[in-house]
Amino acid sequence: MALLDQTADGAMGAAPPTAEQLADERSGERASWWQTAPLVIVLLLFFGLPMLVVLAVSFFDFSRTEIIPAFIFDNYVDLFRSQVTLRLYLSSLKFAAIVWLVTLVLGFNIAYFLVFHVRSLLWQIGLFLVCTVPFLTSNIIRMISWIPFLGRNGIFNQALEGAGITSQPLEFLLFSDFAVIVAYVHLFTLFMVVPIFNSMARIDKSLLEAARDAGAGRFRTVAEIVLPLSKTGIALGSIFVITLVMGDSFVVRTMSGGQSASVVSALQNEVAALQYPPAAASAVIMVIIVTLMVAGILRLVDVRKELAR
Amino acid sequence: MHGSDEGRPWTFYAFAAFFGLFVLFLYGPMIVIYILSFQGPNGGMTFPLNGVSLHWFNALISQTRVGDIAGSFVRSIGLAALVAIVTVVLSVLAGLGFRRRFRGSAFAFYLAIASLIMPGLFVGLGIALAFRLLGLQTGWYTTGLGAQLTWTLPFGLLIMFAVLGRFNRSYEEAATDLGATNWQRFREVTLPMLLPGIIGVALFGFTLSYDELARTALTAGAQNTLPLEIWAMTTNVTSPTLYAVGAVTTIVSFIVIIAALTSIGAIQRRRARGKQAEQSHG
Amino acid sequence: MVSAIGAEAKGATGSGAVEVANVTKRFADTVAVRELSLTIPHGAYCCLLGPSGCGKTTILRMIAGHERPTTGDVRIGGRSVLGLPQVERGTAMMFQSYALFPHRSVLDNVAFALKMRGAGLSERHARARELLTKVQLESFADRLPAQLSGGQQQRVALARALITNPRVLLLDEPLSALDEYLRLRMRGELRRVQKELGITFIHVTHTQLEAIAVADMVVVMAQGRIEQAASARDIFVAPKSAYVARFVGGQNVLTGSVDSLMNGTAAVASPTGARFAFPVGEHRPARGARLYGAIRRDRIVVEKLAPGAKPAAGLNSVAGEVHTIENQGSYVKVTLDLADDEEFVAHMADDAYFANPLDIGDKVVARWSASDVKLLDDGLPKENPAPARGAAAAG
Numbered sequence: 011m012a013l014l015d016q017t018a019d020g021a022m023g024a025a026p027p028t029a030e031q032l033a034d035e036r037s038g039e040r041a042s043w044w045q046t047a048p049l050v051i052v053l054l055l056f057f058g059l060p061m062l063v064v065l066a067v068s069f070f071d072f073s074r075t076e077i078i079p080a081f082i083f084d085n086y087v088d089l090f091r092s093q094v095t096l097r098l099y100l101s102s103l104k105f106a107a108i109v110w111l112v113t114l115v116l117g118f119n120i121a122y123f124l125v126f127h128v129r130s131l132l133w134q135i136g137l138f139l140v141c142t143v144p145f146l147t148s149n150i151i152r153m154i155s156w157i158p159f160l161g162r163n164g165i166f167n168q169a170l171e172g173a174g175i176t177s178q179p180l181e182f183l184l185f186s187d188f189a190v191i192v193a194y195v196h197l198f199t200l201f202m203v204v205p206i207f208n209s210m211a212r213i214d215k216s217l218l219e220a221a222r223d224a225g226a227g228r229f230r231t232v233a234e235i236v237l238p239l240s241k242t243g244i245a246l247g248s249i250f251v252i253t254l255v256m257g258d259s260f261v262v263r264t265m266s267g268g269q270s271a272s273v274v275s276a277l278q279n280e281v282a283a284l285q286y287p288p289a290a291a292s293a294v295i296m297v298i299i300v301t302l303m304v305a306g307i308l309r310l311v312d313v314r315k316e317l318a319r
Numbered sequence: 320m321h322g323s324d325e326g327r328p329w330t331f332y333a334f335a336a337f338f339g340l341f342v343l344f345l346y347g348p349m350i351v352i353y354i355l356s357f358q359g360p361n362g363g364m365t366f367p368l369n370g371v372s373l374h375w376f377n378a379l380i381s382q383t384r385v386g387d388i389a390g391s392f393v394r395s396i397g398l399a400a401l402v403a404i405v406t407v408v409l410s411v412l413a414g415l416g417f418r419r420r421f422r423g424s425a426f427a428f429y430l431a432i433a434s435l436i437m438p439g440l441f442v443g444l445g446i447a448l449a450f451r452l453l454g455l456q457t458g459w460y461t462t463g464l465g466a467q468l469t470w471t472l473p474f475g476l477l478i479m480f481a482v483l484g485r486f487n488r489s490y491e492e493a494a495t496d497l498g499a500t501n502w503q504r505f506r507e508v509t510l511p512m513l514l515p516g517i518i519g520v521a522l523f524g525f526t527l528s529y530d531e532l533a534r535t536a537l538t539a540g541a542q543n544t545l546p547l548e549i550w551a552m553t554t555n556v557t558s559p560t561l562y563a564v565g566a567v568t569t570i571v572s573f574i575v576i577i578a579a580l581t582s583i584g585a586i587q588r589r590r591a592r593g594k595q596a597e598q599s600h601g
Numbered sequence: 602m603v604s605a606i607g608a609e610a611k612g613a614t615g616s617g618a619v620e621v622a623n624v625t626k627r628f629a630d631t632v633a634v635r636e637l638s639l640t641i642p643h644g645a646y647c648c649l650l651g652p653s654g655c656g657k658t659t660i661l662r663m664i665a666g667h668e669r670p671t672t673g674d675v676r677i678g679g680r681s682v683l684g685l686p687q688v689e690r691g692t693a694m695m696f697q698s699y700a701l702f703p704h705r706s707v708l709d710n711v712a713f714a715l716k717m718r719g720a721g722l723s724e725r726h727a728r729a730r731e732l733l734t735k736v737q738l739e740s741f742a743d744r745l746p747a748q749l750s751g752g753q754q755q756r757v758a759l760a761r762a763l764i765t766n767p768r769v770l771l772l773d774e775p776l777s778a779l780d781e782y783l784r785l786r787m788r789g790e791l792r793r794v795q796k797e798l799g800i801t802f803i804h805v806t807h808t809q810l811e812a813i814a815v816a817d818m819v820v821v822m823a824q825g826r827i828e829q830a831a832s833a834r835d836i837f838v839a840p841k842s843a844y845v846a847r848f849v850g851g852q853n854v855l856t857g858s859v860d861s862l863m864n865g866t867a868a869v870a871s872p873t874g875a876r877f878a879f880p881v882g883e884h885r886p887a888r889g890a891r892l893y894g895a896i897r898r899d900r901i902v903v904e905k906l907a908p909g910a911k912p913a914a915g916l917n918s919v920a921g922e923v924h925t926i927e928n929q930g931s932y933v934k935v936t937l938d939l940a941d942d943e944e945f946v947a948h949m950a951d952d953a954y955f956a957n958p959l960d961i962g963d964k965v966v967a968r969w970s971a972s973d974v975k976l977l978d979d980g981l982p983k984e985n986p987a988p989a990r991g992a993a994a995a996g
Binding site: 487489490492493494495496497498499500503507508511512514586589590591 | 665666667686687688692693694696697698700701702703704713714716717718745747761762765
């Protein structure tokens with residue numbers, strides 16, 4: 011819109027802003043402040059502050075009946091010393107990795123289908139909504155709806171036996187790691203689909219045609235063009251899925267029948283037993299680890315330009 | 320560019336089949352539950368259906384053994400409506416504020432994203448602890464509302480980003496040019512044009528609150544939300560009443576979703592109508 | 602509620618003369634407009650012409666009040682309008698994308714400004730219908746903008762802007778969203794409407810021929826400054842600088858250093874060895890000084906050289922190779938490659954060309970008479986720049 015001015019005497023045009031300009035900017039800034047303030051205040055009150063409280067409490071002492079303000083590292087030491095911690099993290103990480111992989115494959119293909127194979131915009135929106143609507147219904151119901159499906163007398167087993175594929179019900183389907191993963195995938199694939207869909211939709215279709223003209227087959231086109239250009243969406247989706255799985259307690263409790271545990275489900279036990287400081291310490295450690303994972307993903311892919319309009 | 324007669328590559332059918340399976344995967348189990356909720360009075364938790372009845376739906380309203388379903392149901396809807404309203408107002412305002420660059424915008428943005436990603440139980444724990452340390456009681460309209468807002472506000476903000484990103488500012492300039500004051504411009508041009516997005520924010524605010532479990536677990540206070548009731552039921556109920564609850568709550572969700580989507584669709588259609596009706600002469 | 606319309610009629614009386622007084626506009630790290638002064642007389646059709654980034658749209662928006670000058674003043678009808686609310690400015694703007702409110706009917710769009718001023722429903726709808734009739738769209742009053750074609754939307758945007766009886770109408774590239782055919786038709790429409798209303802139009806464009814076609818006064822801009830402000834005729838036949846000559850088109854720029862000076866004519870030698878005669882009037886350029894001149898492209902005669910023949914070393918001619926040939930209907934545009942960087946183009950009348958057509962690569966000589974050459978300002982000692990004044994509407 012405007013050019014850098016270079017007059018004949020060599021003066022560069024970027025002079026310091028005038029008082030009038032500053033006043034204009036300030037009033038715009040002030041308006042933005044009061045517009046974003048309510049939201050920020052609510053988040054600080056109910057998110058920022060509580061997280062700081064958790065951090066503080068993680069250093070507290072506790073007895074059977076109360077928590078005692080203090081500044082001790084015992085909770086952390088106990089965590090690091092305990093074998094259980096390692097086991098829990100391995101369990102959570104295992105779930106996170108498997109679910110991430112499965113939702114990535116599913117999400118990528120579904121997004122690809124919607125963006126590149128569905129031609130009518132109406133169909134695109136319609137099918138997208140079909141995928142999204144379940145997300146807007148109750149998570150618990152969707153989760154437990156797998157129980158009659160996967161149980162020993164459940165639909166799946168009955169169908170298998172009816173078709174003669176198996177003679178005995180498959181036990182591993184329910185109250186197992188398998189069931190946990192199925193439930194996670196069921197609940198969280200959408201979180202992969204949406205960001206990847208977004209990224210893919212921005213790809214200029216003529217890029218694909220140019221690749222085809224240059225002789226690239228379908229697979230090469232996807233590998234060379236679609237995949238790199240969807241990196242941001244994949245990164246965002248991965249962040250969502252990983253944090254959701256790592257932070258979950260309800261799914262792993264229900265679907266594993268108590269056999270598996272996650273960090274957060276153990277934490278929930280501690281809370282129920284009123285052992286707040288250890289729970290807080292556990293939460294802090296978890297947040298640090300997940301933040302490192304998220305930072306790692308963001309290192310790999312620059313997400314900012316897609317989030318900042 | 321694509322002729323409507325152009326044949327589709329085989330990969331299309333492969334993908335379509337894949338997509339169909341996915342949809343089945345998404346909806347299948349839910350449909351199973353709905354069917355099972357009509358289980359006969361003597362039926363169990365799985366197939367086969369032992370007669371068809373509304374017995375378990377009756378059990379919802381009549382038996383107190385299963386907890387306070389009806390009460391939590393009504394309360395949850397009320398809370399969800401409140402959350403929706405608050406989310407809309409705060410998200411729209413903040414979204415408008417983010418249109419300019421301002422000092423602290425990065426902080427506000429990352430605060431919202433962090434609130435989105437933080438596991439709900441941690442947030443709930445933090446709020447409960449904070450109130451406990453302050454000697455206050457957790458309550459429905461204080462901590463319960465606040466905890467749910469930490470989940471819905473980031474969603475609302477992101478939706479507003481998407482909507483405002485596509486919003487052309489020249490409409491607002493035209494309004495100013497024609498003599499509108501700031502308030503008139505907002506009421507006559509900005510708000511109506513953002514309405515579909517606002518409905519979307521309200522939809523998310525309502526449904527996310529209505530189904531929320533992790534954040535409200537420790538912050539709802541003395542009374543349960545519907546999801547909390549359901550959670551309690553999963554551990555100690557062994558009858559299809561659970562399925563009946565599931566069916567009812569999902570129907571409510573569907574009603575809200577369909578209402579929101581049809582109103583958005585109606586608005587969009589009215590405004591975009593006539594792309595085919597272009598006159599041939601200028 | 603007659604007073605509402607009466608109040609806005611106040612803006613209609615009073616002069617629509619626009620004065621931009623020594624305005625500078627700085628954005629965060631760039632200067633869009635630099636110490637620019639411009640006077641546009643009441644009732645003129647003025648075009649701001651220039652490439653992207655020259656500042657023309659910024660000037661328009663400052664007159665409209667959508668931007669504030671960093672320094673300087675903007676006056677309409679003699680009165681400063683800086684910071685004034687819309688009702689008191691007397692301006693109205695037509696946006697490049699039309700910016701018709703998609704959620705309101707055509708009628709409501711046109712009546713919008715009256716609604717903002719508090720006019721009653723029946724009154725403002727009646728007035729809106731009047732205007733729609735003027736632009737021949739009265740039967741579309743109840744449609745939504747999305748149901749109209751591009752040309753129709755533009756007419757609605759025009760009606761919407763005119764309902765407040767502005768003294769000055771500001772048009773931001775009004776024709777660039779239309780296809781070629783519509784563009785040519787709407788040009789005439791805009792001109793007709795302006796003449797009928799008698800108000801000032803300020804029209805921003807980057808299309809040279811469009812500016813010349815519609816405007817009384819053309820302001821050629823570059824890099825935040827005015828290069829030349831004159832009548833459309835003068836911009837074409839008497840460009841002041843090489844920039845204007847090149848940008849507006851229709852002229853070739855010749856350059857060289859002065860060999861000798863006699864009787865108001867300078868003999869100039871170009872770097873490639875060609876020799877020109879420039880009429881220099883009162884100027885007395887020193888020997889060796891660099892001069893620039895413009896020769897109209899349609900005042901050039903092009904002749905094919907017989908194979909092997911060498912071009913005669915005459916005055917006011919150049920020799921070169923035919924580079925491109927473009928048929929423009931009533932004339933043929935022949936571009937010559939002269940082995941220097943300057944583009945040299947001749948417009949040959951179609952009969953003359955097709956009597957003896959040329960081929961790409963032909964060796965030719967182009968000739969013109971010295972009296973058709975106009976001296977350009979570049980290289981001459983600078984006078985104090987006076988504020989650019991609009992020439993009276995020349996026909």
